[in-house]
């Protein structure tokens with residue numbers, strides 16, 4: 205059979221009618237059935253597109269001009285939206301963002317898990333989908349004249365966007381704190397890290413602010429073991445900003461894209477900041493995972509708790525438990541909760557958090573969930589409910605097997621990636637578990653990320 209070639213060539217300009225969106229938010233238009241993926245194009249629009257990459261079954265294009273615009277197109281409020289890689293969806297209405305995410309979850313359930321009959325509820329929207337992030341990790345660089353600059357990297361590069369004064373999805377306090385550290389460090393003459401030559405000092409400024417407490421933690425990440433002008437920097441920060449409760453110095457001396465180094469020390473204040481979700485208080489240390497959107501997190505955890513249907517006789521396992529957030533919510537209803545988490549600092553936080561809330565029926569262990577759970581099974585632990593909340597890559601296969609071996613009545617799966625969620629639900633179906641329903645929650649407005657919680661029941 206003759207090999208079919210793509211109907212377009214690189215650098216060709218074509219007119220496209222857009223019909224759909226990819227899960228990353230690019231518009232999809234077809235030429236003789238051949239799809240072209242075009243960032244910033246919306247379904248229902250017609251546009252002129254320059255073809256920039258041609259593959260066998262699909263290609264990529266750059267939107268040159270919108271000739272027929274969608275009513276869902278909006279002006280992005282952020283000046284650097286088209287250069288920055290942080291948000292992908294500011295050019296579409298919030299309703300369209302939600303519809304796209306809802307479809308993404310439905311498609312994953314249908315195409316990956318083959319669970320078309322499972323209800324996917326309407327996504328839980330955010331009342332005000334801006335300024336929600338409680339944590340920022342901002343790279344530091346220098347202008348040609350040596351002045352320090354901070355800003356996110358331009359898309360697919362390590363070039364800092366100059367003149368980025370604010371990020372519209374960040375808590376304003378975090379914006380101000382990044383600028384304060386930049387300004388003081390610049391005046392003190394602390395040089396930025398130079399990635400090319402692996403020289404210089406200041407790599408990243410990380411700021412986390414508690415939603416309820418408004419406590420702020422600042423983490424200064426340097427290449428060098430010492431932080432130049434540390435005392436002056438601390439003095440000026442704490443005198444000017446009394447809401448700063450902790451300043452941590454983290455050392456990353458490797459030539460790497462990773463932000464964090466292994467060693468951290470608190471150079472002023474406490475090792476933690478505090479925050480509260482619902483009735484539960486949390487101490488959060490620098491390296492621990494804590495959900496970035498607190499108002500939506502409460503809605504997510506309430507749903508997880510409702511799906512778990514815990515009685516006072518139940519034993520619960522919370523795998524990937526972080527600082528014990530979900531565990532402590534569950535512990536209020538359960539007989540006993542066991543949490544497991546791989547980051548030792550997070551487990552220390554979880555134990556501290558149990559004490560802080562006078563919760564005595566939750567125990568926390570450091571380890572890889574996929575190794576600890578089979579060991580627990582061998583010890584005879586048979587929980588009534590298992591909660592999992594893994595990173596984007598989903599659950600390890602060993603962990604899924606261990607869950608099935610533990611024979612819980614119910615599983616609650618919290619996921620930040622519908623594709624791996626659907627893959628894992630398929631494996632659980634084969635292991636005797638049926639997915640009852642899925643609830644998407646919009647934890648990351650303006651970006652293509654989507655969070656879900658699924659209720660899963662033993663078929664026995």
Ligand SMILES: C[S@@+](CC[C@H](N)C(=O)[O-])C[C@H]1O[C@@H](n2cnc3c(N)ncnc32)[C@H](O)[C@@H]1O
Nearest residue numbers: 493524525526529545546547572573593594595
């Ligand atoms: C999405 S977070 C969820 C944390 C917590 N449930 C929450 O809502 O705050 C995933 C957590 O899994 C942890 N983790 C990653 N791989 C792990 C593994 N193999 N075993 C145990 N924990 C792991 C991470 O350190 C992180 O704290």
